[in-house]
Amino acid sequence: MITALLVIAILVLLIVSHELGHFIAAKIFKVRVDEFGIGYPPRAFLFGRIGDTEYTFNWIPFGGFVRLFGEDGAWAKENGSFAHADAWKQAVILIAGVAANALVAWMLFATALYIGVPRIIDTPQMGQVVKLVISDVVAGSPADVGGLIAGDEITAFIDTNGEQPMALSPDGVVDFVSERGGKPLSVTYVREHTENTVVMRPANSIIPGAADRPALGVGLVLVGDESLPLLQSVSEGFWTSLRAFGYVSNSLWTMIVGSIRGTVDISQVVGPVGLVGVIGDASRNGAGYVLELAAFIAVNLAIINLIPIPALDGGRLVMVGIEAILRRPPPKIIMQVINTIGIALVIFLMLTVTYHDIVRLFT
Numbered sequence: 001m002i003t004a005l006l007v008i009a010i011l012v013l014l015i016v017s018h019e020l021g022h023f024i025a026a027k028i029f030k031v032r033v034d035e036f037g038i039g040y041p042p043r044a045f046l047f048g049r050i051g052d053t054e055y056t057f058n059w060i061p062f063g064g065f066v067r068l069f070g071e072d073g074a075w076a077k078e079n080g081s082f083a084h085a086d087a088w089k090q091a092v093i094l095i096a097g098v099a100a101n102a103l104v105a106w107m108l109f110a111t112a113l114y115i116g117v118p119r120i121i122d123t124p125q126m127g128q129v130v131k132l133v134i135s136d137v138v139a140g141s142p143a144d145v146g147g148l149i150a151g152d153e154i155t156a157f158i159d160t161n162g163e164q165p166m167a168l169s170p171d172g173v174v175d176f177v178s179e180r181g182g183k184p185l186s187v188t189y190v191r192e193h194t195e196n197t198v199v200m201r202p203a204n205s206i207i208p209g210a211a212d213r214p215a216l217g218v219g220l221v222l223v224g225d226e227s228l229p230l231l232q233s234v235s236e237g238f239w240t241s242l243r244a245f246g247y248v249s250n251s252l253w254t255m256i257v258g259s260i261r262g263t264v265d266i267s268q269v270v271g272p273v274g275l276v277g278v279i280g281d282a283s284r285n286g287a288g289y290v291l292e293l294a295a296f297i298a299v300n301l302a303i304i305n306l307i308p309i310p311a312l313d314g315g316r317l318v319m320v321g322i323e324a325i326l327r328r329p330p331p332k333i334i335m336q337v338i339n340t341i342g343i344a345l346v347i348f349l350m351l352t353v354t355y356h357d358i359v360r361l362f363t
Contacts, residue, residue, distance in 0.1 A: 008061050010294045012038065014104065014301055015063030021100025022066045025093040032069035032080035039064060052080075068093075087324035094313045094320070101302035105244065108295035110237030116227035117288040130224035132168050134189075138207070141217020142200040148189065148218060155195070156188040170220040177202045181214030225288060244299045252303060 016038060026033050032052050037043075039058035047055040052069075070081030078084055082093070124130045132154045137144050157165050157176055160183065165176035177185065181202050188197045202214035228236060306314040 010290075010297065011063060012061065014101065014294070014298050017100050017104045017298075018097040018301065018305070019064045019066045021096035021098070022068075022093055024100075025096035026066070026068055026082070029085055029089045029093065030080060031082050031085055031089070031093065033066060034069050035065075035067040037065045037067070087320055090320045091317060094317050097313055098302045098305050101298045101305070102241065102245075105295045105298035105302070106237050106241045108237075108291050108298060109240045109244070110234045112288040112291035112295065113228045113233035113236050113240070114230055115288040115291065116225035117292050118223050119226045121222045121224045121226060124222060124224060128224050128226075130222045132170070132173070133221055133223045135219040135221045137219075138217035141206050141215070142203055143216040143218040146187070146198040146200040146216075148187070148198070148216075149191075152189040152191050154187065154189050154220065156186070158186045158188075160184055169222060173220055174215075177216055178213050185216075187216075227288075241295070241299070244296055245303065248296070248299050248303050 019036070023033055023036055034052065035054045035056060037056045037058050040060035040063060041058050042060075044057045044059050047057060049055070068082040070078060070083040082090060085093075121128070121130055134143075134148055134150050134152045134154065136150050137148055154168070154173070157168075157173060159180055165172040181204065184199050184201055186197055186199050188195060190196075200216060202216055204214055205211045206215040206217045207213060227233075305312050306317075308314040308318045310316070310319070
């Protein structure tokens with residue numbers, strides 16, 4: 001229940017901030033905002049009215065919306081109408097939502113870095129809690145045969161005499177393993193919150209350049225929550241946001257190309273229902289991890305809204321561009337057909353993703 005409320009809170013934060021971007025830009029350009037709503041209709045109650053704008057709370061909690069006067073093309077000649085505004089002003093109002101998401105992503109990344117998120121630690125500080133994590137596994141090595149994978153947390157190494165490494169660190173484990181070639185070692189690790197134990201024997205010729213040194217064939221790193229100073233976290237948060245935009249854009253492009261070729265696996269895409277499990281896992285690793293995940297969702301929301309589908313900001317930007325080139329609105333019937341197709345496509349994708357989310361919950 002708490003995780004579900006956390007998911008709703010994150011979605012409301014990101015979508016309301018997106019709509020707040022539209023709202024602020026509209027106010028700057030004197031476009032009338034008829035309603036600023038938290039959640040989606042039907043309306044639960046009216047917070048109040050300031051000027052021409054109603055502020056409402058609605059029953060469907062996943063997000064929010066801004067209703068602009070004349071955004072459907074009506075009242076095009078009226079002052080304060082979205083349709084009456086210059087094309088470049090309409091474009092700025094539409095892009096402002098994406099810009100708001102980008103800004104929120106930056107702030108979330110910065111806050112996560114300031115609070116502390118898991119990072120590779122070279123030398124642990126006094127009292128700092130760290131984990132020994134597998135960074136990579138050599139193919140065909142004893143570790144590979146034993147089923148270890150990157151991301152597993154190692155919690156214990158024990159030989160047949162009950163001896164353990166002097167320190168559970170990369171150097172401590174290397175020294176411990178290299179002295180026990182061919183002897184069985186019991187390795188305990190945690191994967192997806194489940195503890196497992198496997199027995200394996202160090203062997204020679206596993207590590208390139210160290211053929212005579214017994215090894216299991218794993219790369220190990222220390223991972224701990226490390227917080228950055230405020231100014232450094234803001235700076236690093238900015239560059240992290242840029243890298244996230246590049247990563248998400250590349251992933252989305254790969255998915256689009258895969259869809260055209262018929263090779264995309266949409267079952268791996270996570271929707272609102274699947275976020276309950278994802279954010280639930282993240283919450284077990286601390287607040288910094290949740291904020292970092294929320295920042296990635298903000299980046300996804302920003303990029304997805306730029307896709308030129310009529311139901312999204314990207315599609316509306318294309319329509320604004322066409323109208324600017326033609327110097328008149330496109331035929332209304334064509335707009336209605338395009339909008340209907342766009343909305344139907346979005347609904348279809350949401351239903352498909354939600355279906356796979358539910359399937360994952362029961363498998």
